[in-house]
Amino acid sequence: MAAAAPAIEVPIPRERVSAKILRALARGPVQLVLLVIGLLWLVPTIGLFITSILPLSDLGTSGWWQIFAHPSHATWANYSALFHNSGLMTALKTTAYISVGNTVLVVVLGAMAGYAFAWLDFPGRDWAFIGVISLLVVPIQMALIPMFRLYDSVGLFDTWYGIALFHAAFGLPFATFLLRNFFIGLPKDILESARIDGASEIRIFLRLILPLGLPAIASLAIFQFLWTWNDLLVALTFGQNTTPITVWIAGQLREFGSSLDIIAPASFISLVIPLAVFFAFQRYFVQGLLAGSVK
């Protein structure tokens, strides 16, 4: 060891200088490549937006990028037509009901279950928890046919709350998993002193757990909201006249080319809300993702 040490020390300064030069040289191309890739990744979304502000007469003859040659062709007419389209407005309202309704339900039920699994003591607790999170991988397809039949017979078919309940159920395993793991990391002594002071479990849950668990609850809520706002399959199966925006647009797909002045702006409207939520709460979204999304 003693003999090897000087042998190592000598090349270090030289290495560092050359490494610096190399790194500086390498950075240029890397930056350029990243710039190109980053722009490339934005092109589809930009293309959709530009398509949405062009009149149908343009869309049949030239690509959306021609707008850079003829910026005057841009028009809000497609959008103003859509805002007077009662079908789309109803669909947007339904989407909001479904997304908000099921998110509230998942947060409340998931937090309660998460608290029970983290801080309450009962036999078989850990096995029950494993049972719940095992449900994470039950594909939605496993429930479509039976729930279709059941919804039909109990009058939940074609209602926004029927769709919301379905989403809530399938969101629960992830919600329970995420919140239980967050709650269990909360400082133990705060909870225990509250219990010694005689606070009821309900009170502890409402006054301590929920406020302290807010970061995880926010992640969960954002996740669940985006998940249901963007859903197609569930709404397509359990909705007929009461449908969210994705299903409403899907109804126009048959005549893709000639309905592009409806499809493109409606699709853009459908992604404005998720994008806004995403940008406003990016941090929580990423945290939720890292917490182990395996939906």
Place this chain on the structure above:
Amino acid sequence: MSAGGISAEPPVGAAPPPGAPPGRLGRYLTAGVFLTPALVMLGVWMVYPAVYTIVRSFFGQTGFLGTWVGIDNYKTLFTSSYFVTAIKNNAIWVAVVPAFVAALGLVFAVLTERVRWSVAFKTAVFLPMAISAFATGVTWRILYDQDPNLGAINALGRVVSDAVTPPGVLPNALPSTPALQPHGGGLLLKTPLHPGGVALLGLTGIAPQDMPKGSTQAVRPAPKAGQINGVVWRDFKPGGGKPGVVEKGELGVPGVTVELRSSSGKVVQSAKTDANGTFDFTNVSAGTYRAGVGASTFAKSFGGYSWLGTRLITPSLLIAYIWIWAGFAMVVIAAGLSAMPRDVLEAARTDGANEWQVFRRVTVPLLAPVLSVVFITMVINVLKVFDIVFALAPESTQQNANVLAFAMWQTAFAGGGNFGVGSAIAVFIFLLVIPVLALNVRRFKREI
């Protein structure tokens, strides 16, 4: 069971909440209150349907159960070409998407580590994650349009293709007289020529806007000894004109490649036409020749790939799907990178490892758990892929783009109405996901 006696008992040693005042029964009751709503919901919406679907998959088409058919539904699943296509396509999805997503995510995560504006880059790449797979399908359907004038991807293809093999000046031109005949993509004058001859190569079917720029009145050149000359012109003027005759008002076509062939058919000379359409071959030795217009003149411009057609639809879907999920992989892997022990990397560098060796021998092995999370997540996602197929594949190629989840939905709900086979597909998807479930439960158990 006297409640008082229990509350007087000392707290159960191993239980996390010691000294809970209301006693064991009370504690169980509290747990029940907190758990019941979630458990009821999971029971009704997940456990009951799962059991029902498994049972239902052994029964016929309609009814609450219908008639017992044994494993016939599963046989249908593996024999009918409709389902076999879906299974094959899903296999392609599983083989391609997780690997590409993980690889792209890894590359992006490693590259952004060295860049100051990495947040902007990450936001751009992560953005599709917030957009619905359905809207993504619509978006890419616009990009994939076959007409290079409408679809951005084929427009780009045309730019590249036209740079490699430039399109001819007259892709749509036709001969104006029967004397000019098709020959290997070009045109060849039937009449043999000798030195001193004049070749009249009249063309029609050229729209005015397609005429090459700078063309002037066509000129019929005078014959010259030892030369073969001629003219290529637009043998048409408003009102018609006489075919095969160079008339006033008819334009010469510049830039056309004219070829002179010997009697054996070999090209001995070639020339380009001038603004008035004339060309000449000099120093032509005695013999019989034929003249014609080269094939390159008529080369068509790039027509666009049929991205949404029967053959390319699945690759097109894969590309769009990878576009969505690369950001997810990047963010998860970047988090893994930032949690990596820096001193290990520095030690490797100090020991003289170059950047590639550090990446290959240290970074990737240390990231293996994170990479496997990305991989597993993507396998599950891909086995259940539905929305993007629904939105991106036009009805005409939906059968070619078919995947399990799509086949399930179509069979059970979209006109199919076959709950037996539909249940069988659902169970099949479930069975494919179970090995992944086992892996995940192991991971969760470790985390507990």
